[in-house]
Structure formats: C-alpha cells, structure tokens
Amino acid sequence: xxxxxxxxxxxxxxxxxxxxxxxxxxxxxxxxxxxxxxxxxxxxxxxxxxxxxxxxxxxxxxxxxxxxxxxxxxxxxxxxxxxxxxxxxxxxxxxxxxxxxxxxxxxxxxxxxxxxxxxxxxxxxxxxxxxxxxxxxxxxxxxxxxxxxxxxxxxxxxxxxxxxxxxxxxxxxxxxxxxxxxxxxxxxxxxxxxxxxxxxxxxxxxxxxxxxxxxxxxxxxxxxxxx
Amino acid sequence: xxxxxxxxxxxxxxxxxxxxxxxxxxxxxxxxxxxxxxxxxxxxxxxxxxxxxxxxxxxxxxxxxxxxxxxxxxxxxxxxxxxxxxxxxxxxxxxxxxxxxxxxxxxxxxxxxxxxxxxxxxxxxxxxxxxxxxxxxxxxxxxxxxxxxxxxxxxxxxxxxxxxxxxxxxxxxxxxxxxxxxxxxxxxxxxxxxxxxxxxxxxxxxxxxxxxxxxxxxxxxxxxxxx
DNA sequence: TATTTCCTTTTGAGTGTTCAAAGTGAAAGA
DNA sequence: TCTTTCACTTTGAACACTCAAAAGGAAATA
Numbered sequence: 001x002x003x004x005x006x007x008x009x010x011x012x013x014x015x016x017x018x019x020x021x022x023x024x025x026x027x028x029x030x031x032x033x034x035x036x037x038x039x040x041x042x043x044x045x046x047x048x049x050x051x052x053x054x055x056x057x058x059x060x061x062x063x064x065x066x067x068x069x070x071x072x073x074x075x076x077x078x079x080x081x082x083x084x085x086x087x088x089x090x091x092x093x094x095x096x097x098x099x100x101x102x103x104x105x106x107x108x109x110x111x112x113x114x115x116x117x118x119x120x121x122x123x124x125x126x127x128x129x130x131x132x133x134x135x136x137x138x139x140x141x142x143x144x145x146x147x148x149x150x151x152x153x154x155x156x157x158x159x160x161x162x163x164x165x166x167x168x169x170x171x172x173x174x175x176x177x178x179x180x181x182x183x184x185x186x187x188x189x190x191x192x193x194x195x196x197x198x199x200x201x202x203x204x205x206x207x208x209x210x211x212x213x214x215x216x217x218x219x220x221x222x223x224x225x226x227x
Numbered sequence: 228x229x230x231x232x233x234x235x236x237x238x239x240x241x242x243x244x245x246x247x248x249x250x251x252x253x254x255x256x257x258x259x260x261x262x263x264x265x266x267x268x269x270x271x272x273x274x275x276x277x278x279x280x281x282x283x284x285x286x287x288x289x290x291x292x293x294x295x296x297x298x299x300x301x302x303x304x305x306x307x308x309x310x311x312x313x314x315x316x317x318x319x320x321x322x323x324x325x326x327x328x329x330x331x332x333x334x335x336x337x338x339x340x341x342x343x344x345x346x347x348x349x350x351x352x353x354x355x356x357x358x359x360x361x362x363x364x365x366x367x368x369x370x371x372x373x374x375x376x377x378x379x380x381x382x383x384x385x386x387x388x389x390x391x392x393x394x395x396x397x398x399x400x401x402x403x404x405x406x407x408x409x410x411x412x413x414x415x416x417x418x419x420x421x422x423x424x425x426x427x428x429x430x431x432x433x434x435x436x437x438x439x440x441x442x443x444x445x446x447x448x449x450x451x452x453x454x
Numbered sequence: 455t456a457t458t459t460c461c462t463t464t465t466g467a468g469t470g471t472t473c474a475a476a477g478t479g480a481a482a483g484a
Numbered sequence: 485t486c487t488t489t490c491a492c493t494t495t496g497a498a499c500a501c502t503c504a505a506a507a508g509g510a511a512a513t514a
Contacts, residue, residue, distance in 0.1 A: 003470075003471090005470080005471065026491085026492090027491085027492065027493095028490095028491060028492075036471090036472070036473085037472080037473055037474075038491075038492065038493085039472090039473075039474085039475090039492085039493070039494075039495090040471075040472055040473070041492095042492065042493055042494080043471080043472085043493090043494095044470095044471080044472095047470085047471095058492080058493080059479070059480080059491080059492060059493085086339075089316070090339070090342045090343070090346065091342070092342070096338075099336075100336055100338075100339055103334040103335075103336070104331070104334050104335070106334065107330040107331050107333065107334035108330075108331070109326075109327055109330070111323075111327075112313075112317070112327055115317045115318070115319070116317070119317065230500075230501090232500080232501070253461085253462090254461085254462065254463090255460090255461060255462075258462095263501090263502070263503085264502075264503055264504075265461075265462065265463085266462085266463070266464075266465090266502090266503075266504085266505090267501075267502055267503070268462090269462065269463055269464085270463095270464095270501080270502085271500095271501080271502095274500085274501095285462080285463080286461080286462060286463085286509070286510080455514100456513100456514085457512100457513080457514075458511105458512085458513070458514085459510100459511085459512075459513090460509100460510090460511085460512095461508105461509090461510090461511100462507100462508080462509080462510100463506105463507080463508070463509095464505100464506080464507070464508085465504100465505090465506075465507090466503105466504090466505095466506100467502100467503085467504090468501105468502080468503080468504105469500105469501085469502080469503105470499105470500095470501095471498100471499085471500095472497100472498080472499080473496105473497085473498080473499105474495100474496090474497090474498105475494100475495090475496095476493105476494080476495080476496100477492105477493080477494070477495090478491105478492080478493070478494085479490105479491090479492080479493095480489100480490095480491090480492100481488105481489090481490090481491100482487100482488085482489080482490100483486100483487085483488075483489090484485100484486080484487075484488090
C-alpha cells in the first residue's frame with residue numbers, strides 16, 4: 001500500500017510531466033512543488049524507483065513508469081471525484097474544494113469512491129474542467145490550449161482553469177471565465193502583454209500570465225493554428 | 228495539531244473510560260484495544276501526558292485531562308457525523324460505515340464538517356444510536372444500560388449497539404435489534420447464560436455476551452432497578 | 455516470608471520522512 | 485583551458501511511531 005507521501009510525490013510528478021508526457025522532471029522542480037529541500041527529493045525518488053513507480057536517471061530527472069502512472073491516475077480520480085462531490089452535493093464553491101480534496105483523496109476507500117461516482121452519474125470532468133480518469137485508468141484528453149497562445153478572432157469554449165490557486169479562481173469566476181463559457185478573442189496586444197476577449201457579452205482584458213492559466217478548446221475552424 | 232495517531236489514542240482512552248468517566252484506564256487494556264505491544268503504549272502515553280492531554284500514573288493507568296476530553300469529543304463528533312452522512316446521503320448500510328469513518332474522521336476539515344452537520348439537520352445521534360457531541364463539546368448522555376443486566380418484564384427501547392463489529396451489527400439487524408426497537412424481557416436464564424426477549428412481536432434468545440453489546444433505555448417504571 | 459505470576463517499563467533497534475550542511479559534477483563563462 | 489556557478493547528491497542527524505526482548509514492581513499464592 002502506497003503511503004500518503006508516496007501518493008503525493010507520484011501525483012506531483014504526473015502533473016509536472018503533463019505538458020509533455022514521458023518527459024523527465026528535474027528533481028529541483030519537484031522539490032519546489034513538494035515544498036521540501038532538494039536532498040529530501042533525491043532520497044524519496046530513489047525509494048520510488050526502488051518500488052518500481054518511477055525511473056530515475058541521476059542528475060537528469062524522473063519519469064513515471066507504467067505502474068507509477070497507474071497510481072497517479074488513481075489518485076487523480078479520487079481527487080477530482082471528491083472535488084465534484086463537494087461542489088455538487090455539499091454546495092462548496094469550486095474555488096474552495098482543492099485543499100479539502102487534497103486531504104480526502106488519501107482517506108476514501110474504493111467502495112466509497114464508487115458510491116460517489118455512481119451518485120454523481122459517472123461524470124467525465126471535475127469542476128475545474130479537468131478530466132476524471134476512469135476506474136480503469138483512462139483519461140479523456142481533449143486538445144486544449146492556453147488562452148495566451150490565442151489569435152484575434154479565435155473562438156472557443158473554456159475547458160479548464162489550470163491555475164487553481166483560490167485567489168485566481170475567484171478572479172476568474174468574477175469575470176465569467178469558467179469552464180463552459182464561450183469566448184471570442186478580440187485583440188492580442190503583444191507589446192502591452194495583454195489579451196482582450198469577449199465573454200458573456202462583456203469585453204475583458206487580462207495579462208498573458210493570467211491568460212496562460214486558462215485553457216480553451218477552440219472551435220474547429222481555428223484548430224489549424226495548433227501544432 | 229494532533230497527529231492521527233494521537234487522535235486515535237485519545238479517542239480510545241475516552242471510550243475505555245466511558246463506563247465510569249474519570250476512571251483510570253490500564254495501559255494493557257489500551258495496548259489490546261490499539262493493537263500494539265504494551266511498550267508502545269507506555270511510550271505513547273508519556274508523550275500524551277507531556278502534551279497535556281492525559282494524566283498518567285505509572286503502573287496505574289491513564290485518564291483524560293479536560294484538554295484530552297475536548298479533543299476526544301471533537302474526534303467523536305467527526306466520526307459520528309461522518310457515519311450518519313454515509314448512511315443517509317451515500318446509502319451505506321450502518322454495519323459498513325464504521326471502518327470508513329475511522330479513516331475519514333482524520334481528513335475532514337471543520338468547514339466540511341459544518342456543511343455535513345447542516346445538511347443532516349444538526350442531528351443528535353448517529354446510526355448506532357450514539358450521541359453526536361456538539362461543536363462546543365456537549366454530549367447528550369441518556370442513561371443507558373446493557374441488556375445483560377435486565378430483569379424479566381423490563382420494557383424499553385434499544386438506544387445503542389455498543390459492539391460495532393460488522394458481523395455483530397448484521398446479526399443484530401437481522402433480528403430487529405436496532406436503535407428505536409421496543410423490547411420486553413421475557414426471561415433471564417442465569418445458569419443457561421442467556422436472556423429471552425420480545426422484539427417486533429418475535430421472541431429472541433441471546434447469550435449474555437451478545438446482550439452486553441446492546442444498550443437499552445428502560446421505561447420509567449423500571450428505572451429504579453438502576454443505581 | 456519466599457516465590458510465582460502478571461502487568462508495566464526500559465532498552466535497543468528499525469522504518470519512513472524530513473532537514474542542514476558539506477561534497478560533487480557538468481555546463482557556462484572567462 | 486580554467487574557473488565559477490548551479491543543480492544535484494551524500495552524510496549525519498532528528499522526529500514520530502513501532503517492535504522484540506530484557507528487566508522491574510506489585511499483588512497473589514504457597
């Protein structure tokens with residue numbers, strides 16, 4: 001049985017690896033993310049490698065093995081189902097549930113999780129728009145793109161808020177920047193480092209850094225701008 | 228912040244102390260209940276005393292301090308509200324919820340607990356009939372008595388099942404021995420070590436050990452048999 | 455009183471997780 | 485090429501919790 005700490009490391013590695021699956025994650029990054037000193041990560045990563053959950057290349061970084069990825073998806077499934085449960089059943093605000101789920105994800109049994117999944121109607125996405133892995137470990141992975149990479153006239157639907165700090169979530173909510181909202185890019189001001197878009201009939205301007213925290217599924221006609 | 232282990236010890240001491248509050252609990256008892264070796268308890272109890280949660284008299288036993296009792300009631304409040312939540316909202320069977328709550332009681336925040344309490348309508352008792360301490364630490368303590376101390380013709384209502392092992396709970400449920408059920412003692416067979424009673428119109432015989440696991444609130448006319 | 459028994463405590467050690475601080479390697483700059 | 489720098493690793497130690505086994509104390513028995 002993986003300890004709570006092991007689950008947290010594995011989940012974090014998964015998330016650091018997300019932009020480019022299979023990529024090596026540096027131990028320094030991991031130390032920052034886990035809020036521990038670098039030496040602690042070196043020690044821990046060796047133990048994870050010993051347990052077959054990651055492959056570790058000294059001075060290069062870590063990467064999840066298939067077993068590690070399976071565990072990561074299990075933890076994420078628990079985390080995201082709990083978040084959705086808290087929002088839908090207990091009427092929490094979606095900006096508050098992250099920290100709560102962080103604790104509960106290590107305490108719910110498979111049986112309880114199954115009840116929750118059933119009660120919620122086997123949902124595919126959590127309140128932030130993140131996909132909920134299936135019990136078998138499959139994830140729906142829609143092609144999403146950060147808002148800061150948009151071009152004028154692009155049009156799409158907000159799918160996820162990647163930056164899940166409570167303050168940012170409140171900021172986004174207050175402006176209608178929530179999963180499901182339609183957006184149309186009005187202008188991109190490169191020197192001004194900002195982007196202006198239309199949401200719910202209102203024009204909003206936000207900086208590139210903030211825009212990077214919002215992921216959008218563009219409508220087909222703009223899909224060519226990908227690559 | 229009390230660790231999970233500390234919370235478990237404190238809760239256990241509270242429960243061992245229950246029959247006679249203020250009483251000393253021997254370390255051996257505690258070791259058995261916590262399923263650890265006696266030496267571990269000695270070490271742990273010293274640390275609890277250091278933290279001001281118990282008073283410890285070497286070779287005599289432990290007793291909760293007011294601070295310890297406050298913590299115990301907090302933990303019990305979490306445990307019992309969670310049990311009721313699992314039964315009422317997630318449709319668990321009451322015989323299944325104990326182990327589940329054992330984990331969750333260490334993971335729910337005060338805010339989440341408050342939501343649950345509100346959603347359930349600020350209940351006073353959990354599915355086993357145990358009183359749920361208030362947030363301020365007050366417990367409704369009805370005068371209850373084990374069924375094995377009953378006399379023929381005693382009549383009352385089952386208030387609690389003290390033995391919460393899943394197997395016993397299923398046994399009790401199957402025979403209608405659930406909180407709220409009216410019982411009338413038909414006979415007490417001392418040499419035969421058994422007791423016969425009427426529940427839901429059916430006559431049932433059970434051994435003294437099993438009867439000790441069922442707590443009853445007797446009707447006034449029999450209250451004199453107390454002391 | 456002397457002995458036995460039972461419970462409790464002590465001692466030494468191990469596991470998992472963490473830190474501080476010293477040491478090492480590899481890439482970047484001089 | 486030599487040096488500096490930065491990231492990473494190692495080492496030694498601590499903390500919380502646990503066990504096994506030896507030692508000690510108090511009460512019951514002889």
